[in-house]
Amino acid sequence: MMTRANEVTPINSTLGTAVAASNVQRSFNGRDVLKGVNLTIKGDEFVALLGRSGTGKSTLLRILGGLDADYEGDVLVPQRRAVVFQESRLIPWQRVLANVVLGLGTGNGGRAALKARGLEALGEVGLAEHAHDWPLTLSGGESQRVALARALVREPQLMLLDEPFGALDALTRIKMHALLQRLCARHRPAVLLVTHDVDEAILLADRAVVLVEGEIALDTRIDVEHPRDRSDPAFVELRNRLLKELGVQEVDARPSLLHTASDVETEFNNRYKQSFR
Amino acid sequence: MSVIDLVTRKSSNEDEKSNSSDVITLTHPIPKRRRRTSLRVPRLVRRVVGPLIVLALWQWSCSAGVFTSFEVASPIAVIDAARELWNQGVLQSNLLISLRRVAEGLGVGVTVGVIFAVLSGLFRVGEDLVDPVIQAARAVPILGLVPLAIIWFGVGELPKIFLIALGSTFAIYINTFAGIRGVDTKLVEAGQTFGLSRWGLVRRIILPGALPSFLVGLRLALVGSWLIVIVAEEINAQSGIGYLIMQAQTTDRTDIMMMGLAIYAILGLLADALVRLLERRLLSWRRTFAGA
Numbered sequence: 001m002m003t004r005a006n007e008v009t010p011i012n013s014t015l016g017t018a019v020a021a022s023n024v025q026r027s028f029n030g031r032d033v034l035k036g037v038n039l040t041i042k043g044d045e046f047v048a049l050l051g052r053s054g055t056g057k058s059t060l061l062r063i064l065g066g067l068d069a070d071y072e073g074d075v076l077v078p079q080r081r082a083v084v085f086q087e088s089r090l091i092p093w094q095r096v097l098a099n100v101v102l103g104l105g106t107g108n109g110g111r112a113a114l115k116a117r118g119l120e121a122l123g124e125v126g127l128a129e130h131a132h133d134w135p136l137t138l139s140g141g142e143s144q145r146v147a148l149a150r151a152l153v154r155e156p157q158l159m160l161l162d163e164p165f166g167a168l169d170a171l172t173r174i175k176m177h178a179l180l181q182r183l184c185a186r187h188r189p190a191v192l193l194v195t196h197d198v199d200e201a202i203l204l205a206d207r208a209v210v211l212v213e214g215e216i217a218l219d220t221r222i223d224v225e226h227p228r229d230r231s232d233p234a235f236v237e238l239r240n241r242l243l244k245e246l247g248v249q250e251v252d253a254r255p256s257l258l259h260t261a262s263d264v265e266t267e268f269n270n271r272y273k274q275s276f277r
Numbered sequence: 278m279s280v281i282d283l284v285t286r287k288s289s290n291e292d293e294k295s296n297s298s299d300v301i302t303l304t305h306p307i308p309k310r311r312r313r314t315s316l317r318v319p320r321l322v323r324r325v326v327g328p329l330i331v332l333a334l335w336q337w338s339c340s341a342g343v344f345t346s347f348e349v350a351s352p353i354a355v356i357d358a359a360r361e362l363w364n365q366g367v368l369q370s371n372l373l374i375s376l377r378r379v380a381e382g383l384g385v386g387v388t389v390g391v392i393f394a395v396l397s398g399l400f401r402v403g404e405d406l407v408d409p410v411i412q413a414a415r416a417v418p419i420l421g422l423v424p425l426a427i428i429w430f431g432v433g434e435l436p437k438i439f440l441i442a443l444g445s446t447f448a449i450y451i452n453t454f455a456g457i458r459g460v461d462t463k464l465v466e467a468g469q470t471f472g473l474s475r476w477g478l479v480r481r482i483i484l485p486g487a488l489p490s491f492l493v494g495l496r497l498a499l500v501g502s503w504l505i506v507i508v509a510e511e512i513n514a515q516s517g518i519g520y521l522i523m524q525a526q527t528t529d530r531t532d533i534m535m536m537g538l539a540i541y542a543i544l545g546l547l548a549d550a551l552v553r554l555l556e557r558r559l560l561s562w563r564r565t566f567a568g569a
């Protein structure tokens with residue numbers, strides 16, 4: 001149950017590269033899941049990794065996070081990394097603050113300094129007043145914000161996010177997008193965001209990478225102007241391109257039938273969201 | 278659905294009013310929880326009501342002559358016997374001795390059980406070496422070991438403590454082991470990614486995660502140890518509550534025998550309350566169903 005954390009070689013940070021992965025392969029029981037993935041991420045780049053369910057997105061992310069040592073190929077990552085999973089994975093028997101500073105040494109400032117650091121990170125996600133609560137009393141969105149704080153407090157050079165908003169409701173997700181953008185603007189880590197939501201990828205990332213059957217099928221810059229708007233023609237065009245790459249056919253829009261927000265949402269789901277969840 | 282849609286829908290409904298089977302009638306109010314403000318009985322009171330009823334029935338059946346006083350002593354007779362022995366100083370000293378045996382035996386049993394559970398819970402090699410031995414030993418009836426224990430440890434305190442330890446250790450081992458193996462790997466993985474050392478993982482994640490199961494084991498172990506102490510004291514002892522019971526048999530004092538049993542019952546209740554208290558203190562992070 002306790003596999004030794006993979007000793008991934010730290011990258012020399014002056015190169016300004018946060019991930020250099022070449023020819024990464026991984027198979028489970030003789031079945032090739034990753035078939036030679038090449039991926040380079042620059043020091044402050046925000047990359048979205050898209051792919052249908054089961055294409056190996058999490059597998060790749062776990063390798064980059066040092067959680068899976070049974071891979072082939074070469075992987076270089078910086079020393080300070082942090083992961084946020086789809087489930088918050090907070091330790092239920094540790095208070096929120098203890099969860100945030102989990103595994104951090106007390107350093108030269110001692111306990112008080114560590115506590116202050118944790119509280120500051122919690123403040124950044126707006127949860128300082130929950131520092132002494134038990135994790136199980138938090139809502140799903142709050143838990144994910146704590147998980148973000150736990151990642152940020154380490155000042156990571158590389159943040160690995162595995163569908164961090166996948167289990168949240170639509171409204172909470174919108175708030176989390178804004179929060180993540182704010183935090184990234186301030187801390188400037190390199191980010192690899194695994195998602196199955198094409199709109200989320202286009203809204204947040206500088207670059208989109210599509211994984212199809214264990215290989216990178218598309219790797220494109222996202223040149224939609226900020227602030228990004230779903231109705232921007234560039235947005236729509238890129239969305240169609242990505243969906244096509246994911247093998248999802250978009251039905252002709254029938255705007256005359258859409259009246260309320262919930263109709264739009266339903267239509268959205270019917271057209272493509274559910275098909276590759 | 279648009280506003281216009283709603284309006285047209287409404288008018289068409291009016292046309293069909295004659296078709297009464299389609300008209301919804303509101304007949305099912307959703308039951309609400311009744312407010313319990315006036316009749317709020319404290320938990321403790323509710324918990325003693327059951328035993329009190331049993332006591333009352335017991336006293337009544339004795340007074341009504343269902344049993345002779347030789348067969349069954351009434352609660353009042355039992356209390357009188359307790360008072361008599363207390364005044365002689367016999368009750369206190371023997372109770373203390375039994376308590377001490379249980380505490381020592383339980384201490385050894387819990388320690389050994391936890392150590393082996395941690396060894397085989399954390400390490401595959403440990404499991405392969407330890408688990409088969411414990412599973413086999415568990416199948417041996419402890420009371421069958423009484424004569425051997427006397428040969429090995431003589432007639433002093435040691436055989437009794439040995440038997441009590443044995444009677445409590447398996448429940449601790451099995452539950453703690455299951456608890457360790459039941460810790461969510463996702464949490465262990467999270468601990469790893471955030472830089473916990475191996476020992477940090479064990480101390481902060483694995484052992485606390487196994488604590489609920491350990492406490493279940495502790496409850497069973499407490500019951501087991503009281504069970505063993507009475508047998509050990511009845512078979513071979515010059516002191517203890519079990520010894521008092523055996524003595525009472527030779528003098529036909531049913532009231533003292535039943536007093537001994539009542540003491541075990543009360544101690545069992547207290548031990549259970551103690552573990553409940555521990556659970557409340559140690560597992561306050563849990564939000565689980567606590568009964569309606």
Ligand SMILES: Nc1ncnc2c1ncn2[C@@H]1O[C@H](COP(=O)(O)OP(=O)(O)O)[C@@H](O)[C@H]1O
Nearest residue numbers: 028029033051052053054055056057058059060
């Ligand atoms: N530990 C494992 N053992 C066996 N198969 C696995 C394991 N982890 C992942 N897989 C398989 O690898 C494939 C890719 O999984 P994953 O990376 O989780 O996909 P996703 O892109 O949805 O994140 C799936 O078919 C999954 O069943």
Ligand SMILES: [Mg+2]
Nearest residue numbers: 057058059162
């Ligand atoms: Mg996944």
